[in-house]
Amino acid sequence: xxxxxxxxxxxxxxxxxxxxxxxxxxxxxxxxxxxxxxxxxxxxxxxxxxxxxxxxxxxxxxxxxxxxxxxxxxxxxxxxxxxxxxxxxxxxxxxxxxxxxxxxxxxxxxxx
Numbered sequence: 001x002x003x004x005x006x007x008x009x010x011x012x013x014x015x016x017x018x019x020x021x022x023x024x025x026x027x028x029x030x031x032x033x034x035x036x037x038x039x040x041x042x043x044x045x046x047x048x049x050x051x052x053x054x055x056x057x058x059x060x061x062x063x064x065x066x067x068x069x070x071x072x073x074x075x076x077x078x079x080x081x082x083x084x085x086x087x088x089x090x091x092x093x094x095x096x097x098x099x100x101x102x103x104x105x106x107x108x109x110x111x112x
Contacts, residue, residue: 038064041091048098 010019042056 044095048095048102 007019007022010022038057038061041060042051042053045051045056046053
């Protein structure tokens with residue numbers, strides 16, 4: 001169909017009146033998605049390390065925004081998704097190591 005976005009598809013399949021109501025919905029969806037994406041990492045640090053949630057939100061939100069803006073113009077969507085996946089797996093691996101660090105070394109099984 002040679003369309004690049006869902007909006008182009010809606011406009012070609014139906015008309016402009018069908019496409020326009022979905023614009024605010026998409027914007028709200030993107031804002032909520034970005035908010036959840038930024039908030040879940042500081043909540044993890046808060047639960048594991050007990051760091052200040054306000055400072056974590058500011059630092060992670062700012063760094064995510066700066067990194068995203070820098071890479072957005074340098075990479076296409078596919079490579080950006082690969083980089084995001086690498087960051088997510090790196091964060092999961094780091095969180096796993098931090099959790100392992102807090103576990104006691106001597107784990108003995110006691111009968112009840």
